[in-house]
Amino acid sequence: MIPLDEGAAAGGTHNVLETWTERAAESSRQAKVRLDAVSKMYMSGQGKKAANVYAVKDISLSIFDGEFISFVGPSGCGKSTLINLIAGFERPDSGSILCEGGAVNSSGPDRLVIFQEQSLFPWLSVRKNIEFGLRIKGMSKEQRRERAAYFLNMVHLNKFADSLPFQLSGGMKQRVAIARALAVEPKMLLMDEPFSSLDHRTRDLLHMELQQIWLQTKKTIVFVTHSVEEALRLSDRIVIMSSQPGRIRRIIRVSLPRPRDFFDPAIIRLRTAILEDLEDELNKLALKEGDNDWKVEEGALRRRAHAGVDSPVGNSHTI
């Protein structure tokens, strides 16, 4: 596919989506994580019907130092499995995963995961939560205090240092989780749908905050999301996955300047193109999770995407 810049007219998918070519990139940048023909199976069904199904199959990908990369795809495309594999929670059935040249054998604080659900320890204050990883490392109390204060400041929660998690809103909790993760200075952050349970306004705020943190710390961030908008707003590259089995369908480079506006015509064009591209994926999902004759109306997504121009951002497209 021929890379074109985002300014090109929205003729068809191929004109708008600038597909990433691995070869061009490898020459210029250092890979942080390298996945080589990674496959992971899981058992589906019970008893006699049980069968091995590929969660992800033959995934090869390089994740570069300091890059913000997103995985987007319908449910069941294996994007969370990929995060678990990189994190070391699970081992691939075949293929290899290298992080900075070393094989990934177990989970550890160099590849820190931020989860979708509430993951703060309810019995610890915000400050103590942020100190948790440092305490595990055996850092002295004074150093911990100092480090925690720095990251509390980064997520703008100084005021709430001594609050308990239940006193915080969902968005504040995720900010504490981010600070807790950053405090141990991981090489990379793995974010598994971190904002998907938040309301849109809070999510907006956290996008800005995460982007700021990313620009400030230059961490490598791997971000899994359902939302095309979210991915477009934050990422350098978007990996679009397809399901059954989970494979990489397409990798898109987004080189628009930041901060990005949802209403920017270039963003809208990209979003339309991605959603169009994913129409058959949704039909696949409809077949799997519904009746055999359930089908997404042709072009419906594209129209919805265009309608999004003059509707509030709250009308987000999740796939």
Next chain:
Amino acid sequence: MLVWILLWEIVTLYNAGSYAAAPPHRVIAEFISGAAGPYWAPLWSSFKRILTGYFLALMIGTTIGVMVASSKFCEWMLGGVILGIQSLPSICWLPVAILWFGLNEKAIVFVVLMGSIGSITLASRDGLRMVSPIYNRVSATFGARPWQRLFWVALPAALPQVISGLKQGWSFAWRSLMAGELLYHSTSLGSLLSDARDLADYPRMYAVMLLIIFASVCIDKAVFAQLESRIRRRWGLVEQGTSYHRQ
């Protein structure tokens, strides 16, 4: 409550001649005079026993609970044994205890220990099993070592569930202690009770029963209920008027 006391007074009034008649005003008078001095020594010695037995049960019970919760082999080895111990009334251990330790303090403490260890073990096992898997993954991603996972994450996370088992263990310990003390004569609440019967001092008998109820309720309210509500509040398990920034 007052109605019951009144009823009690009336019933004893009608049976005034009976040897077992102990009207509440005499019981209360006895209670007050006992509380002024004579009850303290037996209360204290009973307390020492239950505290020793319960503390041992807490240590051993949680250790076994952790083992059973974290290993299939331990569950297989010990799961049935714990259920067996739990269903055997703890006073049945007294003959064994006398055989092992002789009729002394140790035997009573052992009975108390066996009485409360079952519920403490089961509570810590079930509490640990119910800990949300997310906390395990958080400890894993931060690279926590096994003992750090246990003491910094799993046990605190299980505490709200475990605490109710600790409370139950305490009430079993209390029952075991009384049963043991009724059989083994020494300076203790149980012996005070059986002595009162032997001496046909019925007001004292009822007064000691009141004392036992009183002591038990006090511990329950002052220690366990307090602990439980504090933990629940801190863990955010109750809706609180003071919570702010809630969506």
